[in-house]
Amino acid sequence: MTANTCVRCGAVTPPHDVISVASADGAFRVLCSRCFNIEMAHLADVRAFEHPEFTPVRLPDGDGVVHEFHFRSLLFGDQLSLEAFELASGDEDCAGFHFQLLGDRPSEPFELLGDLVQKMKRALAVTHLVERAGRLEIAETTVRGRIEWDDNENGRLPCVVVDGRRVDWADFGAILMAFEGWRFRLELVDPGDET
Ligand SMILES: [Zn+2]
Known part of the structure; x- marks a missing residue:
């Protein structure tokens, strides 16, 4: 079994x-x-x-x-x-x-x-991350994705899945650095709702 x-x-x-x-x-x-x-x-x-x-x-x-x-x-x-x-x-x-x-x-x-x-x-139909010069960047100013368990972090930190692509939390932070000094709004959405 x-x-x-x-x-x-x-x-x-x-x-x-x-x-x-x-x-x-x-x-x-x-x-x-x-x-x-x-x-x-x-x-x-x-x-x-x-x-x-x-x-x-x-x-x-x-x-x-x-x-x-x-x-x-x-x-x-x-x-x-x-x-x-x-x-x-x-x-x-x-x-x-x-x-x-x-x-x-x-x-x-x-x-x-x-x-x-x-x-x-x-x-x-909407792509949130684009690859430019071999690096992932946010295509515009909105990112939609999913919070997932990261085995490497044993649940202490998440990874995120954006455009179906897994992104480590640290890498996601690096992506955000293109917007240093900007403000952000984080909204958590139930999986059954429209994001
Ligand atoms: Zn059965």
Whole structure:
């Protein structure tokens, strides 16, 4: 049994499609999203819920580079969360784009998928970091990204993911030095909201 084996159905599942669930006794169980949703639909008494499976989609970013996204749908009571992951490999496993949208109609997952893809297209169209003379710079004056765990810092400092690209905290500081003396406004945004 691997770390990604669903304890309920025994399916070996890609890491982006498993969820670790706390049981009443405090122990954690690894479930695939399908089994998680079956249990959640039962617990929350959501009828006529069918676990949606979406095939990966490929979308271009603002520079024409194509990114492949895999989906995970999780039922949270009467809401359906749909996430799109760009899978990265090796020690870059926190990198890649990641999008999420919450929908109030779990029985209409294709509607939610359509909205999520629109959100992804809007986000992918904007490039925040550009490479000039071999160095990363902020393209304009706004940076949108994601705060991620950095194994090298053991959680003491984050790394950030901007344009799907992992940037160490120290390197992000170096990028900001182009704006020495400027002021900034930092706003934290829930993953399901528009940034
Ligand atoms: Zn399962």
